[in-house]
């Protein structure tokens with residue numbers, strides 16, 4: 136067996152289609168909503184739904200580290216609460232690190248990959264994932280499930 140997937144690579148945000156640029160800019164803007172006094176890594180996400188609604192999220196840390204919630208899962212929970220029944224068509228992830236750098240694409244952690252995959256299964260949809268930085272390359276993944284081969288499922 137062999138697992139492969141294709142993804143698009145752009146040298147900067149400005150090469151993206153206008154709608155994708157907008158999502159990435161809003162994701163970067165959402166880093167301002169991050170509560171990250173421990174890691175100092177500010178992650179922001181922005182997604183558009185099948186009905187055109189825009190939802191943002193940011194990482195929310197806690198002194199009891201395991202209580203921390205990643206930006207992607209904050210967004211998915213917000214989506215369920217504010218727009219029940221809707222699903223994400225594209226999610227953009229951006230960040231600002233502890234040195235105020237944002238120069239390479241950020242990737243979701245394994246838990247968030249599992250959460251995005253479950254969102255796809257639940258809604259029978261594909262989630263495009265834009266892995267971005269403010270000043271560096273951008274990767275566009277066609278299906279969130281491409282980021283998690285052999286996922287947990289029952």
Ligand SMILES: [Zn+2]
Nearest residue numbers: 205244246247
């Ligand atoms: Zn995560």
